Amino acid sequence: MTLKHLLAAGALALAGAHATTADAFELGIVAFQMSAETHARVANAAEAAAKEKGWDVTVLNSNGALPTHAEQIENLVQRGVDAIILAMSKPVQFDAQMEAVSDAGIPLITVMSGSSPYALFDIQVNEYAVGAEAALYLLGQLNYEGKILTQRFESNVGTRIRGKVLDVVLSENTAVEEVGSHSMARTQSWQDDVRNGMSALILQNAGNFDGIWASFDGQAFIIDDLLAEQGMSKGDVVLVSVDGGKETFRRIASPDSMLMASVAIPFEAMGAAAVEAIDRIAVGGEPVDAVASGPYLYMNAVLVDQSNVDEFTE
Amino acid sequence: MKTIIAKYGTAITGLVILVVLILFARNFASSANMLNVLKNTSFLTILAVGFTFALITSELDLSFANIASLAAVVTGGMIYSGIAWPLAALAGLAVGLVAGYVNGLVVTVAKVPSLIATLGTASIAGGLAFMLTGGVAFVGRWDPVFLSLARGKVGPVPVLIFFMAAVVIAGWFVSRKTPLGVHMLATGEATEAAHRAGIATRRMKRIGLTLSGLAAGIAAVLLVASLSSAAPQMAGDYLLNAIAAVLLGMTMFEPGRPNIAGTFVGALIISVLDNGLVLLGAPYYLQDIMLGLIVIGSVSVSASVLKKAAFSV
Structure with missing residues (x-):
């Protein structure tokens, strides 16, 4: 098939794609x-x-x-x-x-x-409240004492607010120390970015952190899998994130997952x-x-x- | 007849698509939509014209999208820092120009194949863009005069169309009507013979890659003005589309040879498809499928008539 045939077939496909209901x-x-x-x-x-x-x-x-x-x-x-x-x-x-x-x-x-x-308007959740819930839950699980790693994302307004709220919470609870942080930069290959960044942080801080905060669940899934690869099991590390969804709930319920909680956005x-x-x-x-x-x-x-x-x- | 089909077959098929869209896609043929299509073709065309120049000298430039992103970040970052926009725009152009020239040096002096060299510079440019931004876009409601470079109109015609036309006409003129263009073409067609004929082939290759970088710089400045922001991967999506446009262009007018007119029509076909699919209400994934089919089809046609080894590096 030549390119001309291909384009001609494409043109016909386009015509076929036109299928809207009148009015x-x-x-x-x-x-x-x-x-x-x-x-x-x-x-x-x-x-x-x-x-x-x-x-x-x-x-x-x-x-x-x-x-x-x-x-x-x-x-x-x-x-x-x-x-x-x-x-x-x-x-x-x-x-x-x-x-x-x-x-x-x-x-x-x-x-x-x-x-x-x-x-007309923007449909939102109150990200400040969401951020506070996630941060306070994590610190509560640690009895407001210990070391944490964070996986951030600054390019999205919601995840950025969650990170800023976490910083406020940490500034008032100084017994919890952020020992390592990775900021996800790439949006088109973000899974690799998170995997590379967090695997380095986890290895660097092995045995020296009690919790991990992730700015959204997609990041948390990758971190959860990395922790499992390190041989950790539920309760060894408190992993908290935000978003919700079927996979999130499955992991929270699973005895094999480190994900403890997520603030579920509808x-x-x-x-x-x-x-x-x-x-x-x-x-x-x-x-x-x-x-x-x-x-x-x-x-x-x-x-x-x-x-x-x-x-x-x- | 065979010659006409070989030379203009793809363009004619593009016209057939156009007719189908005019008949079936509501509002497609409206003057507002035609201007919209042309406007949305402009970034792609400018980048693709640059890539065409590199390919004319038989070199591949896979870095132009990342160089454009880097130039955008430099431009946007300077404006964000309060530096006058003309300086920032010049800096963006300079980034493109210098990066392209560096590509040329790596290819002609260090003798690194352009496929490898430009993959390397693409990675460096991407890294620098992330370094400058920390991954967070520079965003703001910037000087309206700067934004009007991309958002402005002359009458009903978006200014971007004039920029695109200027780049296409200049590109066509340089490649077809000047000794430089002839030398670049000769370098790409038969480097050894051109060298023996006294043409500075390495210089031609440097110029080809530098022009590709310059086009990336131009597109970057206009992108920043269009979106009033600069993000580290903002031009990344143009890589495949621009290559597809050039490859499509190589199937028409001068089959098997990169040419500016073909590149422009190739870019236009891609933009018309993008626009037409939306106007038809086609599912979003069909756009990616169509683009992939176009790339495969155009490469298969181009490769069958291509006389040089640009794709076999």
Whole structure:
């Protein structure tokens, strides 16, 4: 098959891909990086909720690339969708694109992104409270005494806040010392970054730490596996993180995992809430204030440990 | 007829895709969307034109995306620190230029194959970008005059399209209408013969790689202005797309030979597909699949008519 045949087949495939329902409400969803489970959970839940309402949905994945994200938002504006949801976007970087969405009269709701003057609102959990819960749980498990390692991520507003709150908690509880810290920098190959950084820290501090704080569960899974490779078992080290989800709950319940607790953020509920809000505002004509007052719509996060994990695994 | 198909077959197929999209994708043919497609082609095209120059001299540059990210971080970091944006933009261009020249030196003086050399400089540039940022993007609502370099419009036409047009026209002119372009082409086609004919082939290769770096610098400055931020991997996604654009370009106009016109059309086909798939409401993973098919298809076609060994390094 030559390239020309290939492109011709592609053209036909494109024509075949055109299958929208006439006059149905059209929703565009852009997830910043679907390879990150949390982004995918928001996008997939929003897609499912929208389809349940009989809407046409276009889901896009920016693969963690800023220019791609910008282009995808612009392309959705050109498509003329009726509403847009952005999962884990970055309002400052995409100021111009969000303004274009607003100028086109398209309602925009962001999830876990931060506020933008061009969005109706951002659906968030209170990251300060989430950070405090995770930090205080970890310190509580250590009886407010001991040494910890931390795995941070500064490029995301939520994980950055969690890290800052941890620092505040540590500054007030000086008997707990942070003996090593790794900051995840690479977003596209982050698993390798975490694995390399934390395996070095774990080896360097072998036998000299009691707990590990991870800024999100994806990091915690990698750390958990590294600790298991070192022959550790549950209780040897207290591993605490944030996000929640099936795999998180499985590990918390498992006797083989070091993961003790996670603050579960309701990503699926956030995706569904974004769709529900658009339904009320863009379809039902309700004022934005009736759905959310101010730039944020806060949802509750719950700390999950062995005492209540059964409620989440059932 | 065979010659026409060989020369213009891919471009004609691109036109067929265009027609299909015009017929089936709502709003695709609107002037606003056409301008949107052209605007979104600009970064890819500028980077791909640079890569074309390296390939014209029969050298591969796999570092341009990371060099662009590094140049972006330098530009963004300087603006973030309060340094005047024209200086920051010049610094970004200089980073691209110098990095490209270093590539040229490593290839022509240290005699490291360009595939290996540019993989090495890509790694160094990536590391430096992370070192400068600590992994955290420089973000801010920066000087509107600077941002207008990428966000501005002349009438309804985004300024980025003019930058892209300038790079394409300049690239085409240099490669086709100047002695330098002829010498670079001769170097790429038959290095030994060109050398015997008195052409400074090593210098041509250095220039090819330096121009690739310069294009990375230009794209970087415009990216920073477009996104009002600079992150250590912000241009990373362009690597595969730009290579695909150049390879696609090598299947048309001058089959088997890297050429600026072909590169531009190749980049345009990729952007049209990206845009068209969104407008059709196609699943997001189809974009990656289509791009992969294009790369495989274009390499197979290019390789069958390619006379030199750029891909066999």
